[in-house]
Amino acid sequence: MPKNLPFVDIVIVGSGASGGACAWKLSESGAKVVLLEQGDWFDQNDYPGDTNDWEIKQKNSFHFNPNVRNLSNDYEILDKNSDIHPLMYNAVGGSTHHWTAHTPRFHPSDFRVNSLDGVAFDWPISYWDLEKYYDLNDIMMGCSGINGDPANPPRSERPMPPLPLGDDGKKIAEAADRLGWHWWPSDSYQASEDYKGRVGWNNHGTFASKKQWQSVASTDVTYIKPAIENGLEVRTNCAVQNISVDNTGKLTGVIYVDNRGNQFFQEAGKVILACNGIGTPRILLNSKSKIFPDGLANSSGLVGKNLMFHPYASVNGYFNEDVNYSLGPLANIIIVQEFYETDPNRNFVRGYSFQMARSNGPAHTALGTGNTNNVIWGKEHHNEFKRRFKKSLGMAIISEDLPELHNRVEIDELKTDKNGIPLPKIFYKTSENTRNLLNHGMKSAEKLLLEAGSYEVNHNPLLQTAGWHLMGTAKMGEDPVNSVVNSNCETHDVKNLYIIDGSVFTTSAAVNPTPTIQAIALRTADAILRS
Amino acid sequence: MSISNNEIDILYSFFDQIIPSSDDMPCATEAIDKKDFEILISENSKYEISIDQIIYFIKREPTSRVGGGASSLSEIQKGEILELMESIIPDDFLMLIEIVYLLYYSKSEIHEKIGWNTDELAEENKMEAFDDSILNNIKKREPFWRKA
Numbered sequence: 079m080p081k082n083l084p085f086v087d088i089v090i091v092g093s094g095a096s097g098g099a100c101a102w103k104l105s106e107s108g109a110k111v112v113l114l115e116q117g118d119w120f121d122q123n124d125y126p127g128d129t130n131d132w133e134i135k136q137k138n139s140f141h142f143n144p145n146v147r148n149l150s151n152d153y154e155i156l157d158k159n160s161d162i163h164p165l166m167y168n169a170v171g172g173s174t175h176h177w178t179a180h181t182p183r184f185h186p187s188d189f190r191v192n193s194l195d196g197v198a199f200d201w202p203i204s205y206w207d208l209e210k211y212y213d214l215n216d217i218m219m220g221c222s223g224i225n226g227d228p229a230n231p232p233r234s235e236r237p238m239p240p241l242p243l244g245d246d247g248k249k250i251a252e253a254a255d256r257l258g259w260h261w262w263p264s265d266s267y268q269a270s271e272d273y274k275g276r277v278g279w280n281n282h283g284t285f286a287s288k289k290q291w292q293s294v295a296s297t298d299v300t301y302i303k304p305a306i307e308n309g310l311e312v313r314t315n316c317a318v319q320n321i322s323v324d325n326t327g328k329l330t331g332v333i334y335v336d337n338r339g340n341q342f343f344q345e346a347g348k349v350i351l352a353c354n355g356i357g358t359p360r361i362l363l364n365s366k367s368k369i370f371p372d373g374l375a376n377s378s379g380l381v382g383k384n385l386m387f388h389p390y391a392s393v394n395g396y397f398n399e400d401v402n403y404s405l406g407p408l409a410n411i412i413i414v415q416e417f418y419e420t421d422p423n424r425n426f427v428r429g430y431s432f433q434m435a436r437s438n439g440p441a442h443t444a445l446g447t448g449n450t451n452n453v454i455w456g457k458e459h460h461n462e463f464k465r466r467f468k469k470s471l472g473m474a475i476i477s478e479d480l481p482e483l484h485n486r487v488e489i490d491e492l493k494t495d496k497n498g499i500p501l502p503k504i505f506y507k508t509s510e511n512t513r514n515l516l517n518h519g520m521k522s523a524e525k526l527l528l529e530a531g532s533y534e535v536n537h538n539p540l541l542q543t544a545g546w547h548l549m550g551t552a553k554m555g556e557d558p559v560n561s562v563v564n565s566n567c568e569t570h571d572v573k574n575l576y577i578i579d580g581s582v583f584t585t586s587a588a589v590n591p592t593p594t595i596q597a598i599a600l601r602t603a604d605a606i607l608r609s
Numbered sequence: 610m611s612i613s614n615n616e617i618d619i620l621y622s623f624f625d626q627i628i629p630s631s632d633d634m635p636c637a638t639e640a641i642d643k644k645d646f647e648i649l650i651s652e653n654s655k656y657e658i659s660i661d662q663i664i665y666f667i668k669r670e671p672t673s674r675v676g677g678g679a680s681s682l683s684e685i686q687k688g689e690i691l692e693l694m695e696s697i698i699p700d701d702f703l704m705l706i707e708i709v710y711l712l713y714y715s716k717s718e719i720h721e722k723i724g725w726n727t728d729e730l731a732e733e734n735k736m737e738a739f740d741d742s743i744l745n746n747i748k749k750r751e752p753f754w755r756k757a
Contacts, residue, residue, distance in 0.1 A: 128727060130715045137711060138653040146655055187755040194757060205757070224741060228750045242736040248743060255746045262747065263739065270739070281736045283729030290729070404725075405736055419755050440725050441714035445707060452706055456688070460631040467723060 080333050080341040086110045086311075088606070089332055089346040091318045091361070093117075094172020095592050096578040096599035097352030098297025098305075099215065103603035105308035112344065113302070113310055114334055116317040117151040117169035120298065127288035133441035142176060143543070144168065150337075151315065153495040155356060156503035162387045164356055164504060164545040170314060171298035173354070174592070177546070179267040179294045180410035180433060181221060181593045183212055185230060187419060188478075188587035195420045197427050198480050201584040202556045202565040203601075205231070211597035211604075216265075219295040219596070220273040223265035229415040238270045242281050246403045246471045247411045250434050253530035259416040264433070266410040267295035267592075274300075284405055284439070316342075317497045320365035320374075321349055321575065327369045329574045335497045348606065350576040352599065355385065355548030358581045359487045360502045362552070375552070375569035375577075380562050382488055384481035384550040386586040389508050390541040391516040392435065393523035394472040395532030396465065403471050404437040411436070414473075417522060418588060426514040428478040430588045432523060435472040443467045473526060474541070475519030477512055478588040481550050508540060516540065547591050552581035566605040567598065578602050616664050617647055619679045620705075623667075626687045627709045633722060640719055641712045649708060659704035666694055666701075 088104055090097050093115040101113045126135035137146075142165040144152035151168045167176040186205040191198045213234045223236040240263035243251065254261035268290075271278035279293035306312065315337035322330045322343065331345040351358045359382035365374035373381055397403070414432035421429075437443060443466050446452040453462045485507065489500035516539060524535050555561025558570035563582050569575045578599040580591055587594070624637035650656045670693070672686045673679040682690070695702045713719060720726070726733060 130717055130720070130727075134649065134711045134715055137707065138655065148654060185754055186757040190757040194755070224739075224744070226744070226748060228747070228752045228754070230754050231752075240739040242739050243743065244736055251743055251747075260747065260750070260753075263744075280729070281738055282731075282734050284727055284734060287727065287729045402733070405734060439714070440720065440723055441711045444710040444714055452703070452710070455627040455691070455706060455709075457629060459628055460634045463723075467725075 080343040083342055083344045085345045085347070086112050087346070088112070088348045088350065089114060089344055090350045090352055091332065092172065092352035092354070092357065092579065093170045093297065093302060093312065094352065094354065094579070095174050095297060096595050097350070098171065098174075098301035099218070099596045100350060100352060100578055100599040100603045101310050102218070102301040102305040102308075103600050104606065105305040105310040107607050108309070111310050112346075113312045114316045114318055114332070114344075115170050115312065115314050117167075117172075118314045120169040120171055120175050120296075122292050125288050125291035127291050133439050136442070137445075140176070142167075142546070150496075153499070154493075154501050156490055156493065156501055160504040160506040160545075161508050161540065161542065162389060162506060162545040163543055164387075164548055165543075166354055166356070166548070169298075170302060170312060171296040173546075174296040175298075177294070177592070178407065178409040180590045181219070181265045181267045182413055182431070182589040183230065183233070183265070184587045184589060184594050185418065188585060191428065191585045195427050198585045199553075199555065202554060208594065208597040208601060211600040212593055214600055215593055215596045219267040219300050220269050220276060221265055221267060222270040224263055227262040229260050229262065229418065236265065238273060238278075240264075241266055241268060241270050241279070241407055241410065243411060244403075244406045246436065247406075247434060249530045250412055250471075250526065253526055254414060257526065257529055259414060259526070261412055261414045264410045264413045265593075266407070268407055268410060269293045269295070276300075290407070317495075317499060318353075318361055319497065319499050320361060322365075323367060323369065323374070323572060325369065327572065329572050348574040348576065350578055350602070351581075352579045355551045355580045356487050356502050356504070358577055358579055359551040360489055360500070363489045364500055370571070375562055375571045375575060377571050378559060378562060380553055380560070382551050383483050383486045384553055385485040385487055385504065385506055385548070386479040386481055386550040386583065387506065387545050388479055388547040388586060388588070388591075389477050389512050389516060390544040391475045391477075391520050392472050392538045392541060393475075393520050393527060393535050394470055394538075395527030395530065396470050396534045397532055399469070402468050404439065404468050406436060408438065409433055409435045409474070413589075414526070417519070424514075424518060426511045426518065428480065428511075428515070428588065430475050430477045430515055430519045432519070432526070433474045433476060435474050437466075437468055437470050440467060473523035475516055475523060476588055476590070477515045477519065479549075479586045480509065480511060481553070481585060482509060487551050513539075547580065547586070549580040549583040549586050549591060552577045554582040554584050567602040576602055576606070612650070612660060612664070615680070617643065619667060620660070620663065621646060622682075623687050623691060623705075624709055626684065626691055627706065628713055635718070637709055637713055640716045641709070645712050646708065649712060656704055656708060659701035662698055662701040663694065663705055666690075666698060
């Protein structure tokens with residue numbers, strides 16, 4: 079039997095992008111809020127960088143993929159039936175410890191996909207409903223960027239200037255200008271100067287630099303530490319097994335287990351799930367009861383369904399110049415949104431963004447991470463390495479991923495993690511629309527790289543290792559028949575149960591999701607406080 | 610991972626086929642200490658299955674089973690075995706490549722030779738701050754975001 083803990087007003091499960099933001103907002107109200115995190119605090123001095131073995135750590139203990147990392151607080155994701163491998167990090171701050179902090183916003187059209195293009199669904203909220211929360215989040219996380227992008231609505235002044243473009247960024251920008259294509263310096267939650275106690279990146283250094291890692295915003299610093307000053311209680315190494323309801327279906331709290339195997343029942347007035355697009359449906363599907371035999375909040379049958387990833391393709395270009403294309407942030411430099419919207423003359427609906435990606439460190443260059451195959455072994459190894467190292471750059475194509483029921487998260491009935499919680503298993507196939515879209519993107523990226531002076535390009539039609547963005551598995555909508563949560567992210571089936579991570583995304587857009595996830599989390603906190 | 614010293618020696622002896630020396634670059638075993646290899650595979654479980662497969666593959670190859678066994682393979686025979694390994698057990702082979710490349714390109718002497726300087730204050734690592742004059746052209750474009 080779990081040990082009963084005294085009632086609290088609100089329990090938030092998960093301390094990443096959304097959980098941290100929501101916890102801070104709620105903590106300002108004086109409510110008793112407990113934040114449960116399955117991982118531990120992350121010491122920023124542990125970021126790989128400044129030591130020669132940083133690339134060894136990135137391929138092992140600091141790998142994006144929990145199945146590879148296999149740390150004590152990670153759970154395995156059964157992904158052999160997925161075209162793309164899901165990625166996440168488990169610690170206070172969640173995956174904001176392990177991201178490039180590339181932070182574009184959704185476009186207004188992204189919330190009206192069905193009305194505009196006749197596919198997928200409209201969101202029950204609009205860009206304008208989120209606008210002030212985007213602005214607040216940009217201040218809290220610290221956004222480097224510049225206003226005036228013609229591809230997006232005007233927005234508030236960015237708190238910091240853009241990160242430097244570098245010689246390679248300028249080359250791409252000038253090539254886009256010559257082609258008459260859109261480009262703009264990317265918004266980034268990587269500080270271009272000292273900001274709110276965070277160290278600013280000083281325009282020196284490489285991606286290997288620890289200082290550069292530490293300039294990246296993570297919610298343990300930006301949101302959770304100030305929330306603790308407001309009275310937030312954080313409990314680490316606590317894995318939630320299920321959400322509890324009484325015989326009438328009324329929410330009562332959560333059951334979780336700590337890292338010593340002790341089980342607790344935390345009674346709560348409200349529960350907010352912020353465990354990402356895989357962790358959240360995992361908990362809901364594991365929360366079966368007589369009254370909810372198919373899992374909690376699942377009367378629509380949509381919990382776990384409509385998994386969206388943002389499939390990526392990439393094109394890598396080689397340059398003759400002896401220039402240092404490995405300096406600076408890896409990925410948040412330039413965004414191109416010339417092909418963002420539907421064009422009826424193309425063989426796909428919706429569109430994509432380009433993101434410029436830099437060369438990486440020497441071992442990653444040799445291993446061909448992402449854009450290319452590994453440098454050949456044997457007699458030609460050194461010549462091939464020299465051809466690539468610091469002399470290549472890539473364009474990543476991030477595509478809108480339309481929701482499809484067969485792409486889904488389930489829980490395995492037999493396999494469990496160390497806490498006895500069923501493992502999630504993923505079923506995901508890219509669609510014909512996605513493949514056509516990515517093919518178009520690769521041709522466009524090739525054109526841009528050749529215009530920029532590349533003498534050779536190669537293509538990767540699908541980055542299988544790029545499952546950073548986990549969305550859609552507890553869809554937002556107004557109709558309980560075809561959605562899981564309402565426009566305030568409260569589940570239709572269970573009052574006082576909320577979901578605020580990427581699970582609630584109705585559609586995916588074609589940009590990185592974190593600012594939108596956090597804006598939704600802040601908006602939900604406001605709705606809870608009003609209630 | 611249970612791997613014998615002899616098996617470590619056998620695997621290590623293949624490294625120079627993967628990264629041989631060139632005019633200005635050392636071969637793999639000149640840069641990588643055998644101990645580095647042992648530590649990497651003992652501390653990271655993801656290599657375990659592949660290392661087992663690779664050792665099994667080497668030992669069962671006919672060239673290894675005749676004469677003095679895997680320990681007495683010629684450099685040409687090692688190269689042939691690696692080519693076979695790459696085509697027959699490609700995923701495991703890639704793990705071996707990953708190990709050798711990670712270890713080799715994590716060495717200071719290699720960084721020096723290829724010009725990789727992680728000192729963020731070094732002059733060669735300096736980047737110019739963002740200059741918004743580069744936006745002059747794109748700023749002329751009328752807003753084109755889709756109204757909704």
